Every structure is written in C-alpha cells, then in structure tokens.
Amino acid sequence: MSNAAPAKPMTVPDLAQARRAGRRLAMLTAYDAGFARVLDAAGVDIVLVGDSLGMVVQGHASTLPVSVDDIAYHVRAVAGGLHRALLVADLPFQADATPERALDAATRLLQAGAGMVKLEGAGPHKLAAIRFLSAREIPVSAHLGLTPQSVLRFGGYKVQGREADAADRLRVDALAVAEAGASLLVLECVPSALAAEITRVSPVPTIGIGAGPDCDGQVLVLHDMLGLDSGHRRPKFVKDFLAGGGSVAGAARAYVEAVREGRFPGPEHAYD
Template sequence: MSKVNILKLLSKKQQQEKFAMVTCYDASFAKLVEKAGIETILVGDSLGMVLQGRDSTLAVTIDDMAYHTASVARGCQQPLIISDMPFGSYNHPQQCADNAATLMRAGAHMVKIEGGSWLAESICLLNQAGIPVCCHLGLTPQSVNVLGGYRVQGRDDSQAKAILNDAIALEAAGAAMLVLECVPRQLAAEISSTLKIPVVGIGAGCDTDAQVLVLHDLLGITEKTARFVRNFAEGSNSIEDALKRYNSAVLDGSFPTDEHSFN
C-alpha cells in the first residue's frame, strides 16, 4: 500500500472504488490496521466510551486526542490519519484552528468536526492554515443531548433536506471528506452522488464511497453494538485476519447489507 492522501481518495471516488476506514487509538492496533491494507484511520473521540468507559464522548479533551493521535501515528506509515476534534474544542474559528494545529502536530493528516453549515467559517480558516477537514453529519454523538439520544437522523423530509443542504454547504466551504452516521440509506446515496468529495458511511447503507467502524465493535469486543455493526472476528483466526475480512467486505460491497442499514 502506497502512502494515502486526499487526492488518492478523491480519485477512488471518481473511479467508483470504495475504501475502508477504522477507528484506532494506539500504535499496536495501527500497525495491524496498516498490515490489513486499510487505507484510512480515524482516531475517534469514541475513545471516551471504548477506552475510558464513559457513557458518551463529551468528557474527551484535546490532550486525550493528541496523545492517542501521536500513538497511532507512531504505529503506521501509509494510512491517512484523521483525528476527531472533541466536544467544546471548536466553538469558534480561532479556537478551532488552534486545537486543530495541536492534532496535526501530533501526527494527524486531517481533522474531523461535527456539525452543519455553521462550521463554514472554521473550515475556511483551517484550509487557509493547511489543515484538511472531514465533516460529520447525521447522528453526531457530541450533540447527543440535543438529539435526545443515539437515534437515526433524516427520516422525515424536512430533516433529510436539512442534512443534504448542510452537506452541500460544507463541501462548498472546503470540506475534504464527509462522514454520515445513522441516516437512511436513500439519503446517504443522494448525498454521496451529489458531492464530489468522498462520503464515508456508518449505519448509512452501502451506497457511500467508504465505510467506517469502531475497531472494538468489528472485533466483537464491545458487549452491545449497534445494528450497523458486524463482528468480523467470527470465523477469523487473528485480529489481522478480521481486519482484512472487513476491508475486503467494504471493497467488494458485501458490507454493509440491508440488515446493517436504515430506511
């Protein structure tokens, strides 16, 4: 696998080639992810729940994210590393730029932020500072208290239209990638076909340009997982084998299926 950058991922979208992403939080797993051929790693603020044992991502700090981003960066050479901006770290553009720079210095190649068109000014500022941005729409875990829980978003027409409009606005502002979480398959397909940038799905059906899963979920470590998760460790003889099976299933389109999607 050659060094992955955003231009390579854009080319994959243009050629209708899928790619896989997995969350990862340390050097040991990052090395296995790379050996499995997975091209993108998300250092997710999901570490608050997966590693720290919390009931949400809200307590994760920028220092937490920088620590785990640096750990992942030391463990691999080729994958594109995306690091989550945690809750409260990008409330205004300059704060966003300062904290994003911290994550880039730690080893990230791109940062991810949750929210809609209100982020446009911050995205522009980050691009000017040489920081690529991945945005996140649909179920945005940092907004769980506003959303009333971890629920599918975009099922009614007005909400679906708002998510689509936000996606278009974020791309226009300079977003380089978009994650769609827990939205109906039809909406994810429309957004993916509308945008020129790669769209990564999680619980968003099979029509996005890529898929992402939490490492501990796809390895069957998490006790209770969401509908969109498949345990790739079942029938595998190693963690690396499970990761290879996940990567292959994403690339050949056999994951996710209808049972992992929402209507």
C-alpha cells in the first residue's frame, strides 16, 4: 500500500479511497491564501477553515463569536491558495440551528470555494441538518467528542467519553452521523481506545485531534502545529513541528510525513 499523496485535486470520494488504501489523511487549518499555498505544496490532504479562527485570528476566548460572514471571508482567501487539497469550512455557532439555516450557510461557503462543510454534534437537529444538506448534494463532515461550540454546556474544554455512558453515546452518535450522510468524522479529545473502536466500526473515515493514533487521519490548528502562542492553554495533543522543521514549509512537510508514517500523534499526545 502506497503512502504517497495523490497529485490530482482531492475529492470527497478520495477520502474513502485513502482509507481503503491504508493512507493516513493529513489535515490542517488555514485562514489565508499564503499559508494555504504552503500547506497545499506540502501535501496536506484537507485544509479546514475552522471557527478556531475566532480564537487564533480574532483573539476571542471561544469560537462562539464567529459568524458565517467570517468563515466565508476566510474560505475565499484560502481557496485562492489551494490547487490540490480539499477545502472544508466550519458551520459556526447556530448556523445549523435549523436545516434551512444550515443550507443557507453551507451554500454560501461552497460558493465561496469550500468542497465540504463541517458541523458539530449529533443531536436530533444536527442529524436533521446533515440529512438535509446531504440530500441537496452538499458534502458534510461531522465532529464529535469535544465540540468547542458546546464549551458553555461542557464547562470548559474537557476530554469526552471517559465515562461508560458518555462512551456509549459517542459510539451511537458516530454511526448516526454516518447514517445521516456525513462523509467524514472528526473526533476531538476522545480516549485513544474509544477513538480506535469507533474508527474500526465507522462507515466513514475518521480524523483525530487528541484522539490517539488509530484514526484514519489527523488534524491540528495551524498555529498549534507551528508552536505559536494563541493566548490559550496549550493542549496535550499539540506538537510544535516548526521547532524541527526549520521553516513554515518544512514544518508542514514534517507534519504530513509524521501523520502518514504513523509517528504523530505519539503516546504523549493521547488521552486514556
């Protein structure tokens, strides 16, 4: 099985193909054309315009203040720097409160240049939104575990799924979002063993962030991958690739290689 990144533009069906081929997917966030161009050249498969921009770009304490306008602006900028990577855009807080709102927001983001939208959670209205979007030819990534838009309900940024009932909910939710039509699943801050179990049974590829080494791919926020101070506590799952990479381009290449070869994340980046 080859670990070489494909030269052609990455498509939604390519995500499942990579999984079948045993090739781990490398994903990073970006918020402008310059960094997007560097990540694209480094072989990153998926570039995410995340609502993390609220914290690392805008300086907020959470992702909640981010608007659809904000995401659309950064999607247009990032799209201008990409030729190969698949561009995914977050639906920000309450943009998916109803299927109709989700459709309006997702349409704007796809028209701005995204190839997929991501939404957090698996409650009834979230599953309804995934079904609604999927039925209208809009590719969707789900996001379970620590969902930053739920920070007020969680009482902070905490590992999810450690208790038996919470782990059971995650197992059920992972299958439910795929059944609703999601083509990709991000698992954030989930115990490694649980993430591995979910990955084994998930019908769609999984992308981990603080979810151990056994997901089908990994994602980090660009600023974290570069070791930049975002003004927030540094999560356990973060690694500074710039320290050994020598340049931003070198750091991006080092990240991609470490993900592809299964060297990142290591045990020190995982939760029990």
